[in-house]
Amino acid sequence: MKYNVIIVGAGPAGIFSALELLEKSPALKILIIEKGKDIDKRQCPMDASGAPCMSCPECDIVSGWGGAGAFSDGKLTLSPEIGGFLSRYIDLPTLQSFIEYVDSLYVKYGAPEELHGGDEKENARIKDLASKNDLMFIPSKIRHIGTDKCRDVLKKMREAVNGKVDVIFETDVQKIITEKKKITGIRLKDGKEIYSDYVILAPGRASAKWLEAEAKRLRLTLLKNPVDIGVRVEVPASVLEHLTGITYEPKMVFYSKKFDDKVRTFCVNPYGEVVKEHIKEIWTVNGHSYAERRTNNTNFAILVSTFFTEPFDEPISYGTYIARLANFLGGGVIVQRLGDLMKGRRSTHERISKGIVEPTLKDATPGDLSFVLPYRYLSDIIEMLDALDKIAPGINSRHTLLYGVEVKFYSMQIKLTDSLETEIKNLFAIGDGAGVSRGLIQASASGVIAAREILKRYGRP
Ligand SMILES: Cc1cc2nc3c(=O)[nH]c(=O)nc-3n(C[C@H](O)[C@H](O)[C@H](O)COP(=O)(O)OP(=O)(O)OC[C@H]3O[C@@H](n4cnc5c(N)ncnc54)[C@H](O)[C@@H]3O)c2cc1C
Numbered sequence: 001m002k003y004n005v006i007i008v009g010a011g012p013a014g015i016f017s018a019l020e021l022l023e024k025s026p027a028l029k030i031l032i033i034e035k036g037k038d039i040d041k042r043q044c045p046m047d048a049s050g051a052p053c054m055s056c057p058e059c060d061i062v063s064g065w066g067g068a069g070a071f072s073d074g075k076l077t078l079s080p081e082i083g084g085f086l087s088r089y090i091d092l093p094t095l096q097s098f099i100e101y102v103d104s105l106y107v108k109y110g111a112p113e114e115l116h117g118g119d120e121k122e123n124a125r126i127k128d129l130a131s132k133n134d135l136m137f138i139p140s141k142i143r144h145i146g147t148d149k150c151r152d153v154l155k156k157m158r159e160a161v162n163g164k165v166d167v168i169f170e171t172d173v174q175k176i177i178t179e180k181k182k183i184t185g186i187r188l189k190d191g192k193e194i195y196s197d198y199v200i201l202a203p204g205r206a207s208a209k210w211l212e213a214e215a216k217r218l219r220l221t222l223l224k225n226p227v228d229i230g231v232r233v234e235v236p237a238s239v240l241e242h243l244t245g246i247t248y249e250p251k252m253v254f255y256s257k258k259f260d261d262k263v264r265t266f267c268v269n270p271y272g273e274v275v276k277e278h279i280k281e282i283w284t285v286n287g288h289s290y291a292e293r294r295t296n297n298t299n300f301a302i303l304v305s306t307f308f309t310e311p312f313d314e315p316i317s318y319g320t321y322i323a324r325l326a327n328f329l330g331g332g333v334i335v336q337r338l339g340d341l342m343k344g345r346r347s348t349h350e351r352i353s354k355g356i357v358e359p360t361l362k363d364a365t366p367g368d369l370s371f372v373l374p375y376r377y378l379s380d381i382i383e384m385l386d387a388l389d390k391i392a393p394g395i396n397s398r399h400t401l402l403y404g405v406e407v408k409f410y411s412m413q414i415k416l417t418d419s420l421e422t423e424i425k426n427l428f429a430i431g432d433g434a435g436v437s438r439g440l441i442q443a444s445a446s447g448v449i450a451a452r453e454i455l456k457r458y459g460r461p
Contacts, residue, residue, distance in 0.1 A: 001194050001195065002029075002185075002194075002195045002196060003029045003030060003031045003166075003194065003195070003196040003197075004028040004029045004030065004196060004197050004198065004458075005017075005021060005028060005029075005030045005031070005196060005197070005198045005199070005200065005454060006030075006031045006032075006033065006185065006186055006194060006196040006198070006199045006200070007030065007031070007032045007033070007199075007200045007202060008033055008173045008186065008199065008200065008201050008202060008203055009032075009033075009034060009035075009067065009201070009202035009203045009204055009207070009431070009433070010032050010034035010036075010064070010065045010066070010067060010167070010202075011066065011067020011068060011069060011202060011204045011431060011432075011443065012066070012067060012069045012431070012440050012443045012444045012447065013067075013202035013204075013430045013431025013432070013433075013437065013443040013444065013446050013447040014032060014034075014067070014200065014202035014430075014431070014447060015065075015066070015067075015154075015157055015161075015444075015447065016102060016105070016443075016444040016445070016446075016447030016448050016451070017200050017202065017430065017447035017448070017450055017451040018030055018032055018161055018165050018447075018451075019105065019157065019160065019161065019447075020447065020448045020451035020452065020455070021451045021454065021455065022160075022161060022164055022165060024451075024452075024455050024460055025455055025458060025460050026164065028458070029166075030165045030166065031165070031166045031167075031168070031194065031196070032161075032165060032166070032167045032168070033168050033171055033173050033186070033188070033194075034063075034064065034065060034167065034168070034169050034170075034171070035058060035063055035170065035171060035172040035173075035207075036058050036059075036060065036062075036063025036064030036065070036067075036169065036170070037058075037060065037063075037064040037065070037169055037170060038064065038065050038158070038167075038169050039064065039065040039066055039070065039151065039154050039155050039158050040155070041064070041169075042060045042064040042065070042066075042070060043060055044059075044060045044061050044071075055278070055281065058170070059206070059278070061277075061278070062204065062205075062206045062279075063206065064169070065154060065158055065167075065169070066150070066151070066154035067204050067431075068204055068205065068206065068432070069150065069154075069440050069443070070150060070151060070154055071147060071150065071151075072147065072150060072440065073144075073145075073146070073147050073150075073267070073269065073272075073287075073288050073289055074111070074144065074145025074146055074147060074149065074150040074153070074440070075142055075143075075144050075145070075248075075249065075267070075440075076103055076106055076111065076142065076143040076144075076145065076440055076441050077140050077142055077249070077439055077441055078099050078100070078103055078115075078140060078141040078142065078143065078441060079099075079138065079139070079140035079141070080092050080095040080096055080099060081138055081140075082138065082140055082251060082439065083437060083438055083439025083440070083441055083442045084436060084437035084438050084439055084441075084442030084443070084445075084446070085413075085435070085436055085437070085438075085442075086098075086436060086437065086442050086445060086446060086449075088436075089416065089417075089418045089419075089420065089436070089449075090418060090449070095445070098445040098448055098449065099441055099442075099445055101445075101448065102441060102444040102445050102448060103143060103441065105444075106143065106145070106153065106444075107143075109153045109156040109157050109160070110149070110152055110153045110156050111143055111145045111149075111153055112143065112144070112145065112149075112291075114143070114144075115141050115142070115143055116141070116142045116143075116144065116247065116248035116249075117139060117140055117141050117142050117246070117247040117248055117249070118141045119246060122246045122247075123137075123139040123246075123247065126139070126243060126246065126247065126250065126391075127139065129391050130252060130391055133387055133390040133391050134254060134255075134387045135252045135253070135254050135387050135388070135391065136252065136253040136254070137250065137251070137252055138251040138252075138253060139247065139251075140247070140249065140251060142247070142248045142249050144248060144289075144291065145291070146289070146290050146291025146292070147288050147289075147290055147291075148290050148291055148292060148293070149291050171188055171189070172188065172189040173186045173187070173188060173189075174186075174187055174188060174189045175187035175214070176199065176201070176214050176218065176424075176427065177193060177195075178218060178424050178427070181423070181424055181425060182424065182425040182426060183196070183197075183198065183199045183424055183425065183426045183427040184196075185199070186199060197426060198426045198427075198428070198454050199426070199427050199428070200428045200429075200430060200447075200450050200451075200454075201427070201428065201429045201430070201433065201434065202429075202430050202431040202433065202434075202443075202447065203431075203433040204431060204432050204433045205409060205410075205411055205432040205433060205438075206279070206280070207433055208316075208409070208411030208412065208432070208433045208435075209316075211411065211412075211414070211429070211433050211434065212411065212412045215412070215414050215422075218424060220414050220415065220422055220423050220424070221414070221415035221423060222412045222413065222414060222415070223412070223413040223414075223415060223435075224307065224308075224313060224315075224412070224413070225315065225410035225411065225412060225413055225435050226305045226306055226307045226315060226410060227305075227306055227308075227315035227316065227318055227319040227407065227408070227409060227410065228266075228303040228304065228305050228306075228319075228407065228408035228410075229303065229304055229306065229319055229322055229373070229377055229405060229406075229407050230263075230266075230301055230302045230303035230304055230377065230381060230404075230405070230406050230407075231285075231301070231302055231369065231373075231381060231402040231403060231404045231405060231406055232274055232285045232286070232287055232299055232300070232301050232402070232403040232404075232406050233299060233300055233301070233302055233385070233395070233400060233401070233402055233403075234274055234297050234298070234299040234357055234359065234360065234400070234401040234402075234403065235297065235298055235299075235357060235394060235395055235397070235400050235401075236296060236297060236298075236356065236357060236394070237270060237271050237295075237296055237297055237298040238394075239298070239392055239393070239394035239395055239397075240268070240270065240298045240300075240392050240395075241270075241298075242392070243391070243392060244268060244270040244298060248268070248270065249267075249268045250265065250268060251264070251265060251266075251268075252264065252265045252384075252388065252391075254383070254384045254387055256304075256379065256380040256383045256384070257383060258379050258380075258383065259376055259379065259380060261304050261305070261306075261376070261380050262304070262305045263302060263303070263304050263305075263380045263381070263383070263384045264302070264303055264305070265300050265301065265302060265384075265388070266300065266301040266302075266303050266408070267286070267287055267300060267301050268298065268299075268300040269287040269288060269289035269298060269299050269300065270289055270298045271289060271294040271295055271296070271297070271298060272287050272288055272289030272290070272295065272297070272298065272299055272360075273287065273288050273289070273290075273295055273297075273299070273360040273361070274286075274287050274299050274359070274360050274361035274364075274403055275287060275288055275361060276332065276333050276361065276363070276364075279409075280320070282320055282323040282324050282327055283323070283326075283327050283332045283333055284323050284333070284405060284406055284407050285333045285361070285364075285403040285404065285405065285406045286301075286406065287299040287300065287301070295360050296358070297357060297358070297360055299360070301406045302381050302384050302385070303406065303408060304376075304377050304380045304381070306318075315409070315410070316409050319407040319408075319409055320407075320409075322372065322373070322374075322405055322407065323405050323407050325371075325372050326369075326372045326404050326405045329367060329368075329371055329372060330364070330365035330367045331365055332363065332364065332365060333361065333363075333364040333365070333403055333404070334364060334365055334366075334367040334368070334369055334372065334403070334404050334405075335347065335352065335359055335361070335364035335365065335366055335367070335401055335402070335403050335404075336366065336367060336368060336369050336401070336402050336404070337351060337352060337355055337398060337399060337400070337401060337402075338385070338396070338397065338398055338399070338400040338401070338402060339397075339398025339399065339400075340368075340398075341368070341369060341370060341378075341402065342382075342398070344370070345368070346366065346367050346368035347366040347367065347368070348366050349366055351366070352366050352401070355398075355399040355401070356397075356399045357399050357400065357401050359401055359403075361403060364403055369402060369404045369405075372404055372405060373404060373405065381402075385400070408438070410435055410438065411432060411433050411434065411435040412435060413434070413435030413436070414429050414434050414435065416428075416429060416434070416436070419449060419450065419452075419453035420434070420436065420446055420449050420450045420453070421450075421453065428450040428453070428454075430443070430446035430447055430449070430450050431443040431446055431447065434446075
């Protein structure tokens, strides 16, 4: 069996590679191998029965057609400064044009036309307000698909490739096969080998460890990435309405006074819900907002980025350790009122019920995050809440809820060329798994970048 291109992983990165190759050169023989299920078959047992996580061998939330993006909030952030590191490989104007291109494809496949955050005058006003209060505002246009509509968009993309690209589901790629530093194909779990001229690796964050192990086996150069650790904050939606009404996602960056750490807001969900996330046997916290369902609260993460230097270089293990500690003490995710944290006492169900913020995540355990988060992180978070309170009074309220912990793992970066090719000829690595993106738009753009380079080599610029 021989293909022109094999794509490993059907997340946004892999899907956009396939769409681009197909659109520009329909005669190419393309194979997508995906270890999860097709979009219609993806169903988390927790959704159907409300049962606790059953740690399925392949998690339907993060694996399958659409990848981790399938049940995501579908917030398309259209700024080159957000959602990835592609600006390390290409200049900002070119990256912006890739972003606009993939965004137009999302719209073609059903994302709404409406854009948030495009009012220059309002952005300048928020920037001014932020800078007077020690905060850096990063304006960005955002298209919001909504968790409920993401699936429809992905289904349309699936229909677009159906019958034109071979897709194998529920099959793991186990090994990358090379010969004299050139790609020759891949080996599946059952030992079967499939050959191709090009391989694009797009395994996502959940398989970053697999990719790292393969990269080490193939002696590829690996570069370090940070780990982001923090909490999810929940406040009444009215507290942030004057910002979310304009920008949808007010991204703020803050350098803490005590430690000079970079602290930032992340994934703002106006009128949204706090949710639990199960990653490799640990529970962390995240947030969603729906296009057609609203709560009275807005949630967002405050994250502290840490780059470890030496001798320690296991940021993923460190983040896992902190999350596991929260799970150990709280039996899952812990929730605490800010007022209780500041008073040095744990939250209880009774104290939370007296608060004005009703938790949207019902099964978080009231507890004490100061037993979980190291002093450095707590201090950074408290400082940022204080700064945010100056531009959105009410954030630093004793009623504000903090859920912990939120951890964002970044995959080890593989050394890549400007067209995302590895040190092995014709082997490309894209998306979150390769450490080049951390959001839908840049993951998708990375897929197009790799596809265009392959098309060029086939003489189809
Ligand atoms: C809860 C949640 C909410 C999010 N919300 C947003 C949001 O609103 N906006 C945003 O921009 N981003 C969001 N993200 C992030 C976004 O989903 C990711 O950045 C994006 O999906 C990364 O795309 P990817 O293709 O690189 O990887 P993934 O989407 O992770 O896809 C990788 C695919 O590869 C498959 N795979 C892995 N290893 C193998 C193998 N060995 N063989 C075969 N198949 C394999 C996996 O099963 C998976 O389907 C969210 C993520 C989560 C988890």
